[in-house]
Amino acid sequence: NGLRAATLWDSKKQRYVGMLTITDFINFLYQYYKSPMVQIYELEEHKIETWREIYLQSSFKHLISIPPTASLFDAVYSLIKYKIHRLPVIDPISGNVLHVLTHKRILKFLHIFVHRLVL
Numbered sequence: 583n584g585l586r587a588a589t590l591w592d593s594k595k596q597r598y599v600g601m602l603t604i605t606d607f608i609n610f611l612y613q614y615y616k617s618p619m620v621q622i623y624e625l626e627e628h629k630i631e632t633w634r635e636i637y638l639q640s641s642f643k644h645l646i647s648i649p650p651t652a653s654l655f656d657a658v659y660s661l662i663k664y665k666i667h668r669l670p671v672i673d674p675i676s677g678n679v680l681h682v683l684t685h686k687r688i689l690k691f692l693h694i695f696v697h698r699l700v701l
Contacts, residue, residue, distance in 0.1 A: 587668050589645075589679050590630065598679065600645050601668055602630065647672045650680055654691075657683050 592599040647670045648657055661669055661683070669683040692699075 587682060589670055589682070592631075597677065598645050598647070598670065598672065601670070601682075603668070645670070648683075649674050654688065658688060661685060661688075 587601050587603045589598045590600045590602055591597070646660060646664045646666055648660060650671050650673060652671075657669055657671075660666070667684060670679050671681040671683060672679055
């Protein structure tokens, strides 16, 4: 289905707290694969919440997002400023994730619609 990242919802905080990417998942598997203390079959019992606390304890940051009313410039600026690859667009009223912007999606949009933009 092409899903490369998923937003993580914290039921205790009642908000999105981060993104889980393919790279995160690979790092997670690698971390436990090389660990003599954990058998690979034990991974079935692990929760994302527990792993996130252990794996990201030193680099934990709050989720960067933008509202749907933000400009394309705001989106690009956020991606660059925070050095992130995925930027969720979250509805401020419902709290739902409407879309996840990436550099590639923004470039594709500009390629398709550049002739409609006023320069």
